[in-house]
Amino acid sequence: MADQTYLSWPFFEQRHRSYAADLEAWCRTHADALHAEGSDVDADCRHLVKLLGQADFLRATVPSNHGGLNSPVDVRTLCLSRQILAYHSGLADFVFAMQGLGTGAISLFGSEAIKQAYLPKVAAGEMIAGFALSEKEAGSDVAAMTTSARRVEGGWIIDGEKTWISNGTIADLLTVFARSGEAPGARGISAFAFPTATKGFSITERIDVIAPHPLATIRFDECFVPDDHLLGEAGQGFKVAMATLDMLRSTVGAAALGFARRATDEALGRATSRELFGAPLSDLQLTQAALADMALGNDSSALLIYRAAWAKDQGQPRITREAAMAKLHATDTAQLTIDKAVQLFGGAGVVRGNMVERLYREIRALRIYEGASEVQKVVIARAAIAEAQGRKA
Structure with a gap:
């Protein structure tokens, strides 16, 4: 068992120690599922999301007033979760992390209606989330983004391509960033909650990496998202x-x-x-x-x-x-x-x-x-x- 003495440090409260003990015990009980490295990474990820959701550990990724564990989301709990899961299984850590990253912007900037629509399902493991920021020529340089979002009646039309998208092959919900043009550079980008069932969305390439994860290149062709799926204000995506x-x-x-x-x-x-x-x-x-x-x-x-x-x-x-x-x-x-x-x-x-x-x-x-x-x-x-x-x- 990994060293646990750090849990006595003053950074933590008793609730953190209890949570860590529960997650550690759960990981040991589910060792077979966590240690498996199967040939179908998509199926493995879906299974792990389901298991973590059923055990209530995904609740740590969303606020308590929307089906989560703490309000606001407690970063120490997230760190403990990722440390313990990574100790046992890199893929389990990955699926946990993506539920938090994929909905973090919704928790922070989404409307009440959007939070209620999506966050409880993510916390229960009934919906898989992702974060679509990177492009072929726009990784660390977000200002080089070319995926576009233009206003239409009742919402926005998104066009373009994203790559290196974690959960790109299995996500039900993405936080998508696109150039909306309010200002040059990073100041003209907006963020959206994007259901992948939207017409015009497609997966164009699976990306195989040295530690198998469900990475993909994804495409948006005239994808409509309603106004209430804008996260924050237009032009505030960065x-x-x-x-x-x-x-x-x-x-x-x-x-x-x-x-x-x-x-x-x-x-x-x-x-x-x-x-x-x-x-x-x-x-x-x-x-x-x-x-x-x-x-x-x-x-x-x-x-x-x-x-x-x-x-x-x-x-x-x-x-x-x-x-x-x-x-x-x-x-x-x-x-x-x-x-x-x-x-x-x-x-x-x-x-x-x-x-x-x-x-x-x-x-x-x-x-x-x-x-x-x-x-x-x-x-x-x-x-x-x-x-x-x-x-x-």
């Missing part, structure tokens, strides 16, 4: 996207921490049971150094993650700097931790199906999505510069 990512970016770090903690436990098991030259592998100083680096990295990441989550839950309006630090450090450090674990396993560490091999495939994408590591460095640097200039003023 603000909607950044507020959503600001709330959820630290949870990416939490998932990375879950992977890193599992890799650490696997490495400890290997080091203490494997003999080399007549003694346990753990007797070698180089092995001890690797294990020390893992333990140090895990605790450092946890402190940054739960500092950011706590600040958000305490009402700090923006945690852009804190969340960027948490994601950057946790994902980059987890990559190093998992690589060390693979090295300690030797040849067995690269055999397909070995837990550390699976972790090695899972971790890589986390350093790219929801803002690549390089982008997080820019965010952190700009915050530091602005703070320094503010002190001089």
Whole structure:
């Protein structure tokens, strides 16, 4: 079992500890479903959404007044969920995360009618959500977006193409961002709640990645969405996207921490049971150094993650700097931790199906999505510069 001592830190309340214990127990009871790596990733994701919904854990992704667990959504609970699920199953973490990311903008900016229509179904696992922001030439550079939204009587017409869309092959509901033209660049983008049953929506390509997830390129051809599906105000889509990512970016770090903690436990098991030259592998100083680096990295990441989550839950309006630090450090450090674990396993560490091999495939994408590591460095640097200039003023 992963180290649980962090739960005694002052970032947490008893409700967080109880929730973590319940989710950990549930994961152990459903180990077979969580550890399966089948040939049909879409079916696996649908099954996991159903299981998590039936167990009420998806309620953590939406506000309590719309079928959820806390109001507003509690970021510490989201981080605990992702850390624990990632420890047991990368795909389970993925489906949980997408329910939150896919509806985060609806929770924050949707009308009451839209919240009531969609959020309870997402919380129950009856509807699968997704987040459609990226395009072929517009990933980190949101201002380069070309998908368009034009006003018509009673609503909007969306045209264009999105790619790298998680849950793109199975989503029932997407948060879609499109250029509506109120101003140049990022200021002329709007956000919409978009049911994928809408006429004109299609999946044009499935994207296969090293850790199988339901990623796709999707297309909008003259897709009509009613006025009440606009999230926030027209032209505020960039603000909607950044507020959503600001709330959820630290949870990416939490998932990375879950992977890193599992890799650490696997490495400890290997080091203490494997003999080399007549003694346990753990007797070698180089092995001890690797294990020390893992333990140090895990605790450092946890402190940054739960500092950011706590600040958000305490009402700090923006945690852009804190969340960027948490994601950057946790994902980059987890990559190093998992690589060390693979090295300690030797040849067995690269055999397909070995837990550390699976972790090695899972971790890589986390350093790219929801803002690549390089982008997080820019965010952190700009915050530091602005703070320094503010002190001089």
